[in-house]
Amino acid sequence: MKSLIVGDRPTVERLAERLKSASSRTEYQRIQCMLIRATLGSSAAEIAQLLGWSTATVHVMHSRWAKEGEALFDVRERGGRHHQHLSAEQEQELLAPFVARAQAGGLLTVAEIQQAYQERTGKTVARSTVYRLLERHGWRKLVPRPRHPKADVQAQAALKKTPPRGTPRGLAPG
Structure with missing residues (x-):
């Protein structure tokens, strides 16, 4: 089988240094995938079992390493404001x-x-x-409005002055 990853000393050292500065889990696992192959010479199935990946994914990563080199590790994060009007x-x-x-x-x-x-x-x-x-930009509404815009202030005041039905003062005549 043709070896896509050369396990020479400079490559292993570069991968080990890059592993220390990995900024995301995805980048870290990709570097591990190459480093395990370069240092231990493990098969794709063994690497897949160690990383929790499928064997096909390991094969894809090794193939991409052969084509792209270390650019494989520059993982672009998902999401973002792709349709923004203003920065x-x-x-x-x-x-x-x-x-x-x-x-x-x-x-x-x-x-x-x-x-x-x-x-x-x-x-x-x-x-x-x-x-x-x-x-x-961190703005939020701080103060609730003091009253409803359609509230009838006079009707509310009149309601406060009348006692509720069934109370000694508010008994209906009769």
Whole structure:
């Protein structure tokens, strides 16, 4: 069988050093896969059993090592904001005047921020986009409103003055 991984001293030392500085579990296991093969000469089945992988995965990793070399270990993390309108720095610049106004005790509305966002990007965005933007930058609603906007203050005051039915003061005549 052709050996895809050469177990020479410089390769083993490079892999051992890289193993110490691995930043993720995926990268660590990939380096282990190559290091075990280079130092012990273990078969793909043995390596798979040690790492909890399938034999096919080990074969793929060894093949990729032969083609790509150490680029195999540069694992790109999943996720991210692939469809963003503004970068994080641009968002911070957009929010800067609103932050200054809020720190001075001013009241902010999402509609104002949404308007500024739309002017900056040149696109219409939903209000939820602005709420997510504010959440990303650590903003939250601190003060609940004191009363419902449609509340009838006079009706509430009148209700407080009438005693409930069935109490000695609120007995119905008769």
